[in-house]
Amino acid sequence: METEQLAIFSETMERIGVRTRAEVHSQGYWHETFQCWFVQKQAGRRSILFQQRAAQKKDFPNQLDITAAGHLLAHESFRDGVREIQEELGLQLSIDDLVPAGIVPDPILLPGFQDREFCHLFFYLLPCPITSLVLQREEVAGIVCIELNDCERLLHHEISDLSAQVYLSDANHPCKVITRNVQRQDLCPHNDAYYDTVLKYAHRLLD
Secondary structure: OOOOEEEEEOOOOOEEEEEEHHHHHHHOOEEEEEEEEEEEEEOOEEEEEEEEEOOOOOOOOOOEEOOEEEEOOOOOOHHHHHHHHHHHHOOOOOHHHOEEEEEEEEEEEEOOEEEEEEEEEEEEEOOOOHHHOOOOOOOEEEEEEEEHHHHHHHHOOOOOEEEEEEEEOOOOOOOOEEEEEEEHHHEOOOOHHHHHHHHHHHHHHHO
């Protein structure tokens, strides 16, 4: 995976070359990703779905992140990114099933890790229960269903924690759903502007 070839870009999104994934993250080159957030409206409850990253993931293990996402290779367009939904969640969709939300810059800058992404951002209104998803256990530990207003309050530091439903990726307990406590530090460290964009579109879809 670290040797995957990714296109790199200037700050104004002009393509300037190709580097390996390892070089992209160590040297902080801008690159492209596909991201799709699932939202849901059931019994009057409006929710946004987070993916709990698998424990063995190299970056941000066990943390809560975009429902389905992945890097775009140097030869790919944003349309190719829809494969991530089927691979990670077992749901076969086309790009036309999704609601586009534009390209959002999302730099995550940490010691030894500089992830500067141009995110091709999409949303999907999930019409079925989360237990109908088939999770890729190597990548996805579970799907965490958080009420949208509670999520917004947590991100804005108005509350310190919340209660959420989690659909676990556990071969021994199919369709196992538990309740867990979620705190702000459990979420991947995307910047505030990125999360505000996600919340804006989620409200627009669910209101």
